Amino acid sequence: MRTLIVFNPTAGHAGQLEAELEAAAQVWREQGWVVDLQPTNGPGDGRCLARQAAANGYELVVAAGGDGTINEVVNGLVGSQTMLATLPLGTMNVWARELGLPLQPRAAAQTMLAWSPRTIDLGRAGDRYFLLMAGIGFDAAITANVRPDEKRRFGALAYVVHGIKEVMRIRGTRARILLDGRPIKARVLMIVVGNSQLYGGLVKITHRASIDDGLLDVCVIKGDNGINAIGHLIAILRRRFSLNPDISYYRVHTIEVITRPPLPVQVDGDPIGTTPMRFSVAPAALRALLPPDLPDDLIQQPPPSARRWPQRLLAWLRRRRVEE
Template sequence: ASQAGSREADIHTAGEIWRAHGWQVEMQPTRGPGDGARIARQAAADGFDVVIAAGGDGTVNEVVNGLAGTQTALGALPIGTVNVWVRELGIPLQPRAAAEALLACRPRAIDLGRAGDRYFLLMSGIGFDAAVTAEVRSSEKRRLGIFAYLLRAVNLATRFRGTVARIVIDGKPIRTRVLMVVLGNSQLYGGLVKVTSRASIDDGLLDVCIIKGRTLWSAPFRLLSLITQRYNIDP
């Protein structure tokens, strides 16, 4: 309850900062999946200049799916678990400082990736990381933060198996056994490691990182290459 109260206080403070600088601010709470996209879509239809997602990367993703293809800008107030998008942009992680930084921001056009019928702003993962994300519960994220993902990853690592996949990149097919494939519109993976270090959010491209292997324990050097950023020269 105290954490929720802190988030509400941060949002209230941010609103006061923006209003003090002449912004007209309307607050809309989300109560469940899909609310962020619906609210953002309606805001764009109503002619709002910007929609600021107050939350983490899940909230940002919801808002992106409501704003895609519109002229309404996206902003983010970091009160989530990891806040990768905010880290990617270099916006302060402290909510008050982030609110003040947003006052000086200027709109820019950026790329979006698409997986099925949903857009993504950062990355889309297939394999191990997607399995970890699917296993992390919301209650664990609230209680443990980023450690919820790390604990699930350790638990899953002992039983996860790679699968043979056929991947087509720029028209060239690749058939191999993979543990994980990451398509990056941005660079930071989990806010910590630059898995797709050459990616840019406005170059019109998605970068691809493929981790090969049968089990996580069979590919320690490839996993180490993520940490040391030697994967760009690892075939």
């Protein structure tokens, strides 16, 4: 398999792990894969490198970095036949955790030898695709304030510190939300639009999401202030938010969010702008290398080997008839 590893030399502890990337590449080379490594030089570079790799006939592009690096690679691969995989080197590594991938690159490479390509959905926020989720409001404000050097030095703690600051000043914002064209109005603290389930590597806010069902899962968290936000956070951590009347859950194809004043928006951990913004599902937009044992609620289509089994049986029966 012709493979390009696109790595972010500033993600997490990536500077210390280039030897690990070579070790991971060697695992694949021993299986006959042709593996090249290419560093990113700045924002948007991962998207360009992935798009070039798809145009140049690479079968697999591996995003080695955090979820931001994966997002850039996804935006370069969308609509192509080139597959996505990841070697986790970032702060949160949500996609790797969602798939149950080891967080050590060599072990991850070894694990992926047993994986197979499958087609999955993406979300779209404006003109930016996302693999995991989009956040509007509270979490996007935190994301916008965490500097890259803080992520490298403090990891997830940087988000906690900025989250505490944001809780002290957050206020509910009037929002008009169109869910497949159906309007609702609410005073919101945060909206999560999920293509997958795991949020921040910790909890499953969009806990019914499936990555191949052609839908986006939307969690609208209402409230007036930081006290409400803390209460809702506790409910989410205790997995009792379905009983909270201020937390509403929907499954839709499109969502439009209009707020006054505008709220920040982030996708896969990267700030991308403010409301108003339209979100939509992009069905079967990406090929990805996935494990065969994903939970049934996360992915609905059986793995390729299972889908081919009836065809293999028919082929065997035809051979038997010819032999007889």
